[in-house]
Amino acid sequence: MIKFNNVTKIYSDPNGTPNVVLEDISFGIKEGEFVSIVGKSGAGKTSLVRLILGLEIPTSGEIYFENVNLADADASEIQKIRRRIGGIYQDYRLLPKKTVYENVAYIMQVEGRENKEIEKEVAKVLEVVGLEKKINNFPDELSGGQQQRLAVARALVNHPDIIIADEPTGNLDPYNTYEVISLLQKMNQSGKTVILATHNRETINKLGKRVITLEDGKIIRDEAEGRFII
């Protein structure tokens, strides 16, 4: 489903000094897999997620989403790919001027879905994450855990093929962390591909799923039932 072929990503500092964040990365992710990408802060996890989302173009190498080379894809193709991905981020990335309902509905509106369908799906997913009584609240009126659950609802509402979670539990307490990870597991059990980028050792070790370990922009380990070992 996703394939990285010898991908290198180099940023330039303001003074022009090259900063290699990913170096010669190659791996593939199959449909329905649960893959954790782990590593210390600055290991390259977020850059890898941004490359999958088409927010960055690799300095060298190729990234394929199914058969589409992201570097060659036009804006419309990239947008279509992003709509097939449900994203959950550490900073939630909610739309602050939209209500809970509107935040979730926005994803379906982007796709041009009918209002009736949107109402039905949004109500359903908000019930799943326990925010059905908060539909008219704005994100800043929610707690951190509620905001992350809203981000999860937004990621799930469109029934995406892939869920990318970039440090989804970074700002959460153990209870909310457990809730979010459980939801991701459920989504994976229902056939969705899940990519979890985190440095939460405990979470990874409990999952018992494939783990790709990054260090200084390089893959140092890729194990089917891996553990967080650095």
Add this chain to the structure above:
Amino acid sequence: MLTSLKRVLTFATNDFSRNKGISVAAVFVLVIAIMLVSGLFFFHGMVGYLTSQIQNKIDITAYFKDGTQEQDILNVKDEILKMSPNIKGVEYISQDQALASFNEKHKDDAVLAKALQEVGSNPFLPSLNIATNGDPEQYAAVSNTLQTADYSKLIDKVDFSEKKDTIEKVYSITSNINLYGILFGIILVILSILVVFNTIRLAIENSREEIRTMRIVGASDWFVRGPFVVQGIIYGVVSFLICILLSGLFSYFLSSKIGVVLPGFDMFGYFLTNWWIFVLIQLGFGVWVGVISAVIVVKKHLDT
């Protein structure tokens, strides 16, 4: 497409009403800018009125020899009118009209009246008062033509040389007012555009993260840009409504005061006569600046 458009409109109106502080600031700045542009248009009207008033008072006079037939003078008048499109008007003043006008002007001056009685006959010459568009070159051309052999047998003298300095001075002043008025106006309009652009830029900068999030979830450029552009239109329309009302009120209440400084100029009348131009300027400026600013700023965020 229609659903998409409806959604963009809803997003824009929601954002406009939910960001009251930013919306009020953007509209306030836009109102000031539009009022500045409207003020320039009022100024343009006043300068135009003043210029035409001064220019109307300037003319040259061709005095005909005593005994010239009226028909000959009227023939010359027709020929002058055909000389150039810049000739605004030629007025024939007969000997009797000249005398009557003199008497009316000096009816309280006993010395002049007595002097006129002593002369016995009408001492005034028939004349043609010629007005052009104010350009001294036009007056010089008319004067030169009237002093050629064809006309010299009929015309006694043309008073252009006596008025030349005044005509040139008035023309230079009015030309400079127009030129510097336009330059000053252009500078003010550019400054206004920059101030409005920066206000809208700041308003959109506030939504930078929001735009990034919209991109991440796969919103098309149009779906991201649309609400900001519509908000730019709303800023423009709301500002226009405020400005057209303010312009009407200002011109109505200031009309009498401006009339003291510039007698005969009816500011409110000028506003009513040029109503559609004010609408076009205010609505056009407001919406155009609002939309262009939004398009440029959002494009920057979509490109990064």
